[in-house]
Each structure stands twice: as C-alpha cells, then as structure tokens.
Amino acid sequence: MxxxxxxxxxxxxxxxxxxxxxxxxxxxxxxxxxxxxxxxxxxxxxxxxxxxxxxxLAIFTEIGRIGGVELSVYAWNSVLITTLSTLLSVAVTALGAYALVRRPDLPGFRLLRYGFLVTIMYPYMLLVIPVYLVMFKLGLLGSYAGIILFLALGPIQFFLFEQFFRAIPGEVIEAALIDGASEAQVLFRIVLPMAAPITATVALITFLLNWSQWFPILVVSRTPDTYTLPVALLSMNSELGSNFQGIMALAVLTTLPVAVLFLMAQKRVMAGMASGAVKG
Amino acid sequence: MGNMSATLDEIWRGRIFYLFVLPFAALTIVFGVWPILLSIQVSFTASGTALRPTPTYVGLANYVSVFGDPIFLASLTRTLIYTTLSVGANLAFALGFAILLDSALIKRGNLFFRLAIFLPVVTPDVAGYVVWRWLYDRSFGALNAFLKMLGLPAFSGLSSADTAMISLLIAELWHHAGFYMIIFLANLAIRNRALEEAAHIDGATTWQRWRYVILPQLRPALVINTVYALIQFLKTFTVVVVMTKGGPNDQTNFVSYYAYQLFDQGRYGEATAMATILFGIVIVMSMSAYVIGERGANR
Structure with missing residues (x-):
C-alpha cells in the first residue's frame, strides 16, 4: 500500500x-x-x-443575585437535581432494561417497550406540555421530586443497558440458576457486577445530559427557587436591558463544570454515546 | 378461562421481573404514555373546557382550524425546509470531517480535533445558543467586527428575515454535528479494510474505493444519523427560544415553538392538535428513512 x-x-x-x-x-x-x-x-x-x-473576577460577585434568588441556590439546584436524577435514572433503567431483555415474552413487556419507544419519538418539547397537566394532577408542580422523576427517563440510557444485557451469554445465567441461585441473586451478584463499566458510562452521560436540561425544569417550577443554572441563564438572557457581561459570566458557570467533566472522561463519553445511538 | 389462568400463572412465576421493571414502567407510563394520550385527548376538546373534569368534545374541529391557519401552514413549511437543510448540512459536515479524521492524513492531534468538534454536544444548549446570539449581535458581536476588519459586508444574522434561519442552522450545526461525526467515526473504525486493499490491487481509483467499497459499508451510520437528525430538527425549539422567539417576521417560528406559544395563550386544543400532527410527521418520516435504509441493505 x-x-x-x-x-x-x-x-x-x-x-x-x-x-x-x-x-x-x-x-x-x-x-x-x-x-x-x-x-x-x-x-x-x-x-x-x-x-x-x-x-x-468581580463580575462573579456582581451576579450574586439573579431574579431575586442567590446564584448559589441555582448552582446548588443544578448539582442536586442533576445528581439525584442521574442516580435514579441509572437504577431504574438498569433494572427495567434487564427485565425486558431477560423475559421479553412476559405479558405486557413487549407493550411496555413499545410505549417507551413511542415516548422518545414524541417531540420532547411538546411532551413537556401534557406532562405539566400530569404534574398538576399528581400535585408535583413546583417540587424537586417532579423535576427529578421526569428527568430520570432517557433513550440513550435505556439503549446502552439493553445492548449490554443482550450481549451477556445465556449460559452464564443458566449456570448460576442450575447452581441454585435465585433470579435476584443472578442480577445482584453476577449481572450487575459485570455491568459496572457500562453503569459508569451511563451515569456519566446522564449527568452531562441532565445538567443541560432547562425546559422541563422551567415548566414544572412555580418560582425561580427550583431553577437550575441553565434556566437562570435563559431568564437572565430574556430580560430587557440585559447585563451582557453578567450573561457571559453565567454562561461560563453553566458550561465549565460539564466541559471539565467531559474532558476528564472524554473517551468513555464519546464511545458510550456512539454505541448507545447505534443501538437505537 | 384456562387461557387466562395460564397467563396469570406465567405472571406469578415471573413476578420478580415485574418487580424489577416496576419503577421503569411507572415512569414510562406516568411521564410518557399518559401525557401523550392526554395530549391527544385534549386535541379533540374545546380549549376553554380542556382542563375541566368534563371537557366538551369537538371532534376534529381543532385539526380543521389548525389546517386552516395560514400561520401554521407557513410554520410547517418552514419547519420542513429547515429540517431538510439542517439534516443535509449536518450529515455532510459530519461525514466529511469523520472521513478527514479517519484518513491517514491526520495522525498527530487527531484526538484534539475530535474533542473540538464534540465539546459543543455536551455543552448546555442554552449556554451555547446564548453565546451565539451575542456573537451575531451588531454592537457586541465578534462576527461582524471580524467581517468589518476584513472589509467584508456585514452579516445581518438574527435581525433580518433573510438570514435568521441560516443563523440558527449554523448555531445548531455547531451544537449537534459532533454527535453525528462520532457515529460515522465508529462506523468507519469497524469497516472491513481488506476489501479496500483488494479493490486497490484490482486497480480501483481512490474515488471508486470510496464510492463502491467504503460508502456502502457506512449505510448503518447513514441510516441512524438520518433518523436521529430528522427527529432532532423537526422539533427544533431551544435555539428559537434563546435566539429569535420565532422572529423576525415569523421566519423562525417553527411548529414546536408555535404550538408552545398557543399553549401559553391557553389555546390547548389547537396546541395539542399541532403536537399530534408533528408527532405523526416525525414517526412517518423517521420510519420511512429507516425502511428505505434497510431495504437498500437487503438489495
């Protein structure tokens, strides 16, 4: 050559x-x-x-209060909402995807999978509108719980876990069952330890994606007290006579944590996103 | 009855799996299936009564009204044009850049270039678009200052109806193209290089190798990227909220944004009818892209 x-x-x-x-x-x-x-x-x-x-760096103290709320509250909300929704997402999706992969034949499982696939096809921004109605009916408007629960579902998380569980050889599980292990033991002692690397990848990607979320948070919130950094940035950017330097400073604060996290784990993030998408 | 007890028996024996799947199922139903069904239901009711316990059903009236609304029809046309242009531009850019980075031409610094193009994907979209909005600005923006320095005519960016759509397209390409690029790169990395060598030995030119050996092997990435990009750009929303609010002159008032505006004004019936229509378009278009891609693969 x-x-x-x-x-x-x-x-x-x-x-x-x-x-x-x-x-x-x-x-x-x-x-x-x-x-x-x-x-x-x-x-x-x-x-x-x-x-x-x-x-x-004086600007970072000048924007200490935005829309009547301390900047530190927005930052704390970002950390809290992103972390908790990530943990919930990983746990719920891992268990769900495992069950759907192991026993797709059980009554209702195929229907559930289709329901999930349709949900992710639905224009996300327009899904948030009826979700507002559901949150209203459940009394979750304005609560952290409402925001965190809604952010826990995502296609890429599901596809990454589904792909991983499908690739586990059936013999591994059969052997454990023959040795007398229960299904719960198979999952918690054999499958989940094997899934540690993929779990880390999913957690990382979910964190990055949920840090960026703004629309569901804006819609579910009743007051700026539950806003995260991107939502605060958006409302600051929409103000009349905007403080340009302040907007840029807030944009830096919104971007920097995820940019650093991504650069530290870039290989895992890029490989994970590529394979999660290819499965879909 | 025997059938039913057999089913119940199966459920009982698989109960541990129902336990595993329960939280996932609950979230999917409560925040996915239920709101979608609710939205479709609201689209058949009169807006003023939509949120009452017993809404008034008006049949297809909202759909008739939506299709008779010239603003909606213009918005739908613009959405389709914008989607076509965006899908084409993003995939062409992503494929071109992936081929460049995959080639033997770029060895040193390969990772740096990948990171530069991919970083915007994980950058919060609001932050990215806020920066782009001000980059285009006439008095603050770096873009026009740069054009002026080169002695070029100014770019009117978001302030003119002629250039607003292309300005959004560029900002969105910046945000999304890295994602399509890594999918092409992943596909390029697993292709069968022996075929290329064989073609080379048989005297194929570089162009022939690309056209007849490599491109057909990229079909999976092309199909996936087309479907993802169609879904992505048909529902373009955030960039509009941050940068233009649908203006100027409705030039960037895409369907998602228009539906949201109507919802905000309490016109729930029409807003959800639009959501349902857009949903139908997303499904039909992404399914056809998928089917066309798969059929080609089996040829």
Missing amino acids: NDMRPNRLLQIAAYAVAGVTSALFLYPYWWMLVSALRPTRAIMGNPLRFFPERFD
Missing part, C-alpha cells in the same frame, strides 16, 4: 482544514470567557480583543 501513503501537500491541506474548523468550533468558548472578564462598554468598543484588558 505504498502509494496510499499521503503526500506532503495533501497532508498540509488536511491539517489546515481540521485546524481552522476546530478553531471556529472553539472560538465561542474563548469569546465567552474573555467577555465574562471585560466590562460591557469595553466589549462594545472592541468585540474582537483576544485577551481581557485585565484579569478581574
């Missing part, structure tokens, strides 16, 4: 295309960071300045 080796000129062109495209994709992050550190008037004078005039 000697002549398949790329020539020098082609290689330079490839790096130029990849480099420029990546720079364009990353520039919004840099601009957001720099804009968060520069006074609004300075940005209007020169939006392109590549570094801030000086390194001044």
Whole structure:
C-alpha cells in the first residue's frame, strides 16, 4: 500500500482544514470567557480583543443575585437535581432494561417497550406540555421530586443497558440458576457486577445530559427557587436591558463544570454515546 | 378461562421481573404514555373546557382550524425546509470531517480535533445558543467586527428575515454535528479494510474505493444519523427560544415553538392538535428513512 501513503501537500491541506474548523468550533468558548472578564462598554468598543484588558473576577460577585434568588441556590439546584436524577435514572433503567431483555415474552413487556419507544419519538418539547397537566394532577408542580422523576427517563440510557444485557451469554445465567441461585441473586451478584463499566458510562452521560436540561425544569417550577443554572441563564438572557457581561459570566458557570467533566472522561463519553445511538 | 389462568400463572412465576421493571414502567407510563394520550385527548376538546373534569368534545374541529391557519401552514413549511437543510448540512459536515479524521492524513492531534468538534454536544444548549446570539449581535458581536476588519459586508444574522434561519442552522450545526461525526467515526473504525486493499490491487481509483467499497459499508451510520437528525430538527425549539422567539417576521417560528406559544395563550386544543400532527410527521418520516435504509441493505 505504498502509494496510499499521503503526500506532503495533501497532508498540509488536511491539517489546515481540521485546524481552522476546530478553531471556529472553539472560538465561542474563548469569546465567552474573555467577555465574562471585560466590562460591557469595553466589549462594545472592541468585540474582537483576544485577551481581557485585565484579569478581574468581580463580575462573579456582581451576579450574586439573579431574579431575586442567590446564584448559589441555582448552582446548588443544578448539582442536586442533576445528581439525584442521574442516580435514579441509572437504577431504574438498569433494572427495567434487564427485565425486558431477560423475559421479553412476559405479558405486557413487549407493550411496555413499545410505549417507551413511542415516548422518545414524541417531540420532547411538546411532551413537556401534557406532562405539566400530569404534574398538576399528581400535585408535583413546583417540587424537586417532579423535576427529578421526569428527568430520570432517557433513550440513550435505556439503549446502552439493553445492548449490554443482550450481549451477556445465556449460559452464564443458566449456570448460576442450575447452581441454585435465585433470579435476584443472578442480577445482584453476577449481572450487575459485570455491568459496572457500562453503569459508569451511563451515569456519566446522564449527568452531562441532565445538567443541560432547562425546559422541563422551567415548566414544572412555580418560582425561580427550583431553577437550575441553565434556566437562570435563559431568564437572565430574556430580560430587557440585559447585563451582557453578567450573561457571559453565567454562561461560563453553566458550561465549565460539564466541559471539565467531559474532558476528564472524554473517551468513555464519546464511545458510550456512539454505541448507545447505534443501538437505537 | 384456562387461557387466562395460564397467563396469570406465567405472571406469578415471573413476578420478580415485574418487580424489577416496576419503577421503569411507572415512569414510562406516568411521564410518557399518559401525557401523550392526554395530549391527544385534549386535541379533540374545546380549549376553554380542556382542563375541566368534563371537557366538551369537538371532534376534529381543532385539526380543521389548525389546517386552516395560514400561520401554521407557513410554520410547517418552514419547519420542513429547515429540517431538510439542517439534516443535509449536518450529515455532510459530519461525514466529511469523520472521513478527514479517519484518513491517514491526520495522525498527530487527531484526538484534539475530535474533542473540538464534540465539546459543543455536551455543552448546555442554552449556554451555547446564548453565546451565539451575542456573537451575531451588531454592537457586541465578534462576527461582524471580524467581517468589518476584513472589509467584508456585514452579516445581518438574527435581525433580518433573510438570514435568521441560516443563523440558527449554523448555531445548531455547531451544537449537534459532533454527535453525528462520532457515529460515522465508529462506523468507519469497524469497516472491513481488506476489501479496500483488494479493490486497490484490482486497480480501483481512490474515488471508486470510496464510492463502491467504503460508502456502502457506512449505510448503518447513514441510516441512524438520518433518523436521529430528522427527529432532532423537526422539533427544533431551544435555539428559537434563546435566539429569535420565532422572529423576525415569523421566519423562525417553527411548529414546536408555535404550538408552545398557543399553549401559553391557553389555546390547548389547537396546541395539542399541532403536537399530534408533528408527532405523526416525525414517526412517518423517521420510519420511512429507516425502511428505505434497510431495504437498500437487503438489495
């Protein structure tokens, strides 16, 4: 395959295309960071300045209260809602997907799977509207519980677990059953320990996805007290006479935790998302 | 009766699995199936009575009214145009970039380029679109400042009816394309390279190798990405809320957003009728994309 080796000129062109495209994709992050550190008037004078005039973090204390609520409340809500909905999602989906994969023949199981598939086809934003009605009927409006329960369902979590459980050889489970293990023991002593890596992947991806959620949180909330960072950012961005520097600072706070988490675990996240999607 | 007791018996013997599946089933029903059925039910009732315990049923009146609404028809047309353009642009970009990164041309820095394109996928969409909204801004934005520096004409971005849709398309491509790219990359990584070598030995040109050997093997990723992208862009919503609120001049008033506006105004019947129509379109289009893709595979 000697002549398949790329020539020098082609290689330079490839790096130029990849480099420029990546720079364009990353520039919004840099601009957001720099804009968060520069006074609004300075940005209007020169939006392109590549570094801030000086390194001044005062803005992060200036936006200490947004819409009458402490910034720390939004941050805490983000951490609480994302963490709890992730834990719930992993537990509920792992058990559910396992049961559906092991015994698809049980009455109602096939119907349940179809019901789930239809749910994820439904335009998400429009599902939230009737969910509001359901939350109202159940008395969950304005509660953390309502938000967390709604965020616990997701297609990619289900497909990743389903794919993993399907790949477990039937003999492994048969052997354990013949040895006298109960179904609960098979699940908790054999299957779930095997599933530890996929569980970590699902937890990671769910955390990243749920951190970004805003619409269900906005709809289920009655007051800004249960808003998370993205919802606070949206309402700040919709205000008239907006504080541009403050918006950029809040955008940084919303983005930074998940960007760091992703970069630390990028391999697992990208591989997981690709295989979860391919199954769907 | 014998049949029924056999079923009950089966359920009883599988009770542990019902226990396992119970929380998942509860969430799927309470926050999935029930609201969807509720939404369909509301679409057959008069808006003013929709939330009462005994709503007034009006048959297909809401659907008739929706299809007679010129704003809805224009919104539907725009949604379909935007979806077509977005699916095409995202898949073309993602496939092109995946091929570039998979090629032998880029060895060093490969991971960096992947991360750069994928990072926006895990960036909260609200934050990403807020930044893009201001990047396009005439007085704050970096984009026009940059064009001015190069002596190029200004880009009117979100403020003009002519450029608002393309501005949203670019911001959404930034957010989504990395996802389609990794699916293409995963598919490229598992392809059968021996076939390419064989084609090469047989004297196939680079173009022929791509067209007849590699592209057919990318069919699974193409089908999955098309279905995902169709579902994604048919329900475009967040970017509209953050960047344009449907404007200017209704140019970005896509169906999801229009339905939500009606719901906000208490026009529940029409809003849920639109939701049901969009749901039907999503199902029909993604199923046909899937069937066409599968049929091609069996040819």
